[in-house]
Amino acid sequence: MSILRPLKLALVQLATGVDKAANLARARAKVIEAAKAGANVVVLPECFNSPYGTNYFPKYAESLSQPGSSQSFATLSEVAKETSIYLIGGSIPEIDPATNNLYNTSLVFSPTGDLLATHRKIHLFDIDIPGKIKFKESEVLSPGDSMTTFETEYGKIGLGICYDIRFPELAMAAARKGCFAMVYPGAFNMTTGPLHWSLLARSRAVDNQIYVALCSPARDLDATYHAWGHSMVVDPNGEVMEELEASEGIVIADLHNERVEEVRRGIPVTTQRRFDVYKNVAV
Ligand SMILES: NC(=O)CCC(=O)C(=O)O
Numbered sequence: 001m002s003i004l005r006p007l008k009l010a011l012v013q014l015a016t017g018v019d020k021a022a023n024l025a026r027a028r029a030k031v032i033e034a035a036k037a038g039a040n041v042v043v044l045p046e047c048f049n050s051p052y053g054t055n056y057f058p059k060y061a062e063s064l065s066q067p068g069s070s071q072s073f074a075t076l077s078e079v080a081k082e083t084s085i086y087l088i089g090g091s092i093p094e095i096d097p098a099t100n101n102l103y104n105t106s107l108v109f110s111p112t113g114d115l116l117a118t119h120r121k122i123h124l125f126d127i128d129i130p131g132k133i134k135f136k137e138s139e140v141l142s143p144g145d146s147m148t149t150f151e152t153e154y155g156k157i158g159l160g161i162c163y164d165i166r167f168p169e170l171a172m173a174a175a176r177k178g179c180f181a182m183v184y185p186g187a188f189n190m191t192t193g194p195l196h197w198s199l200l201a202r203s204r205a206v207d208n209q210i211y212v213a214l215c216s217p218a219r220d221l222d223a224t225y226h227a228w229g230h231s232m233v234v235d236p237n238g239e240v241m242e243e244l245e246a247s248e249g250i251v252i253a254d255l256h257n258e259r260v261e262e263v264r265r266g267i268p269v270t271t272q273r274r275f276d277v278y279k280n281v282a283v
Helices: 020-036 069-083 162-166 166-175 193-207 258-268
Strands: 005-012 041-043 086-088 092-096 101-107 114-118 127-128 134-135 149-151 155-159 177-187 211-215 232-234 240-243 249-255
Touching: 005 020, 005 211, 020 069, 020 166, 020 249, 041 177, 069 101, 092 155, 114 155, 134 232, 155 166, 155 240, 162 177, 162 232, 166 232, 166 240, 177 193, 193 211, 193 232, 193 240, 240 249
Parallel strands: 005 041, 041 086, 155 177, 177 211
Antiparallel strands: 005 249, 086 101, 092 101, 101 114, 127 134, 149 155, 211 232, 232 240
């Protein structure tokens, strides 16, 4: 990896509600605020234009087959261009009009407002912890079937959505394809958040010696789903660089591409792997 300009990353822990137009307007204002603070890559949370819940996805879903007709696409593209930043647009519920399938989809825009990448959540959030939380995204959503990485002048970035972080193979594959950072818009909850959110971010960072950023919605105790919050950036050595609490805010961190090489030189697991021993892992 060559030395590139540092990336100033902003995570917008957005307060969202039931009014889509208000969510979009608030997201736009916060992206502008982050850009004014010097950020050159800005991230929004999972389902930033709607409340998070299977009953909401069909109602809020937008088709991306004719981007001009998507209110969320237009807002993201315009504000990325206006502020000249890369915008990782959290995620939105998407409907494919050809199949009527719904997806949890993240759109990434370049500083010229052009669409750079589209990631459909690969691993759907289906869990059942008795007495605590039951959630089944697959009741309404279909899974994406490809991994997503994109190039910037600051380095290559990998993208996952929330539950995708629980699958170390995805981050590992992205790191092995040259990504120096993984970004996950996500909305953990009050059961798994305290236990696993930070642990998973630090684990993916240490596994792969890359930066990991998680961007959550702010917690809203009047909503049906209580997001954990705690948007954070972890460095390639597994240290939490910045972390918010539960309420709305913006966290900013400088990511240095060469830090990845520095950490990998110190603990060279990247070159010590024994794929000859565990090559048949997909059994
Ligand atoms: N939105 C999600 O995918 C939630 C994932 C989550 O909370 C978890 O524990 O995993």
